[in-house]
Amino acid sequence: MDGDFLPSLTDEIRFVRVLWTDNANVIRAKAIHRRALANYTKHGVGITAASQAMPAMYDAVIPESGLGPIGEIRLVPDFATLTPLPYAPGHARVMGDLVLDGEPWTLCPRGFLRRIAADAALDGFEVMAGFENEFFLLRPTPDGGVAPADDTVFAATLSMDLARPVIDDIVEALLAQNVPVELYYPESGPGQHELSATYTTLTQAADWQVVFRETVHACAARHGLKASFLPKVYADKAGCGCHLHLSLWKDGKNIFPDPAGPGGLSETARSFLAGVLEHLPALAAVVAPSPNSYRRLQPHFWSGAYRCWGLDNREAAARVPSCPTGNGSTHFELKTVDATSNPYLAAGCVVAAGLDGIRRKLTLSPPVQVDPGSLTDAELAERNIDALPANLGEAIKRLAVDKVVTDALGPGLAKSFLAVRQAEWDAMKDYQLDDEVRLLLERY
Numbered sequence: 001m002d003g004d005f006l007p008s009l010t011d012e013i014r015f016v017r018v019l020w021t022d023n024a025n026v027i028r029a030k031a032i033h034r035r036a037l038a039n040y041t042k043h044g045v046g047i048t049a050a051s052q053a054m055p056a057m058y059d060a061v062i063p064e065s066g067l068g069p070i071g072e073i074r075l076v077p078d079f080a081t082l083t084p085l086p087y088a089p090g091h092a093r094v095m096g097d098l099v100l101d102g103e104p105w106t107l108c109p110r111g112f113l114r115r116i117a118a119d120a121a122l123d124g125f126e127v128m129a130g131f132e133n134e135f136f137l138l139r140p141t142p143d144g145g146v147a148p149a150d151d152t153v154f155a156a157t158l159s160m161d162l163a164r165p166v167i168d169d170i171v172e173a174l175l176a177q178n179v180p181v182e183l184y185y186p187e188s189g190p191g192q193h194e195l196s197a198t199y200t201t202l203t204q205a206a207d208w209q210v211v212f213r214e215t216v217h218a219c220a221a222r223h224g225l226k227a228s229f230l231p232k233v234y235a236d237k238a239g240c241g242c243h244l245h246l247s248l249w250k251d252g253k254n255i256f257p258d259p260a261g262p263g264g265l266s267e268t269a270r271s272f273l274a275g276v277l278e279h280l281p282a283l284a285a286v287v288a289p290s291p292n293s294y295r296r297l298q299p300h301f302w303s304g305a306y307r308c309w310g311l312d313n314r315e316a317a318a319r320v321p322s323c324p325t326g327n328g329s330t331h332f333e334l335k336t337v338d339a340t341s342n343p344y345l346a347a348g349c350v351v352a353a354g355l356d357g358i359r360r361k362l363t364l365s366p367p368v369q370v371d372p373g374s375l376t377d378a379e380l381a382e383r384n385i386d387a388l389p390a391n392l393g394e395a396i397k398r399l400a401v402d403k404v405v406t407d408a409l410g411p412g413l414a415k416s417f418l419a420v421r422q423a424e425w426d427a428m429k430d431y432q433l434d435d436e437v438r439l440l441l442e443r444y
């Protein structure tokens with residue numbers, strides 16, 4: 001698509017933002033003015049390679065990432081994703097691919113996910129995915145802080161009424177960007193909401209996750225509110241998950257369900273899930289990558305803090321939702337994931353772990369049909385259930401030695417990702433919750 005899309009841009013579009021995500025899952029863009037667009041369609045806009053070496057705290061290059069001041073990458077617009085931004089009149093957005101010497105750059109998160117989708121295809125599978133987000137709507141307070149926009153409870157219709165103007169705006173904006181919203185309800189935290197969309201292909205699911213975060217933040221701001229996806233904002237209240245739903249398809253047919261299999265899952269689905277659970281301590285560094293993530297992964301908050309799976313079990317890391325038709329289970333939900341994770345890296349690493357499970361024909365442990373948080377240490381050990389890493393520092397150590405996940409990432413991406421995670425852990429390991437919230441609330 002070398003410029004043939006240009007007539008489709010209305011005269012009102014002034015800037016086209018080309019987006020990329022980094023190893024700290026900050027969403028960034030360079031915007032091209034429409035009068036100069038043709039100059040950048042093919043080879044994209046130059047950005048520094050060091051853009052993949054920045055932690056969440058500040059724009060500084062982490063030297064251990066292997067990146068530095070020298071090195072230029074091309075941010076090439078993927079015009080198939082072009083859409084005007086309903087919340088930013090005059091602006092449109094495309095997803096960008098990071099390209100080096102005309103080839104996908106090995107450190108590009110979007111390119112990485114495409115690689116994993118291609119790996120799955122070589123094994124004969126198409127992966128379908130969906131990210132299911134929770135977020136807080138917060139109101140600025142006179143002292144410069146924020147407070148929840150309301151103090152309602154789970155699925156409270158009062159919350160629906162109070163938040164309706166902003167939620168309606170978010171939903172209309174998502175639909176206008178072709179993100180097919182399906183379900184909405186207020187979640188149990190104060191001012192917390194959940195909106196989910198239909199599942200789709202792996203790369204599109206990650207693209208939609210970026211669009212989702214952008215849209216929620218921007219629409220909230222238009223209503224004088226702040227939105228945040230930070231995993232834990234209030235210590236004693238629900239945190240924000242970004243559960244990842246996955247299924248595997250062959251020849252257009254979902255191969256997850258088998259009504260006769262344990263949990264209604266086929267043998268392939270069970271091996272895939274076993275792979276995800278085997279690698280989960282390492283995956284934690286990718287799907288729960290912020291020091292703040294580990295405040296959320298606690299028992300009794302339905303956040304998936306235990307390495308196990310269960311049918312309709314909301315305390316297990318992997319929940320297999322039962323199917324109302326009784327024809328077997330169509331997918332599973334990895335609850336451990338939060339929205340500080342880069343969706344391309346998170347989805348790609350989880351799928352790589354699952355494919356490893358299939359290749360090695362791993363056997364899935366029996367489902368856990370009790371609240372793992374209510375079991376004693378001895379009972380947990382007996383069932384082979386362990387807690388996830390206690391903090392980001394522990395998770396980084398597990399990722400560094402997980403050959404399957406780091407090989408999937410490739411040496412450059414693994415090195416830069418680990419270096420950026422380590423820098424965040426080093427900087428924030430002694431922070432109190434308030435310090436984290438002050439620093440990270442508006443990043444996510």
Ligand SMILES: NC(=O)CC[C@H](N)C(=O)O
Nearest residue numbers: 238239240241302303314
């Ligand atoms: N309804 C739920 O499953 C709540 C999820 C929970 N808020 C989380 O942190 O993931």
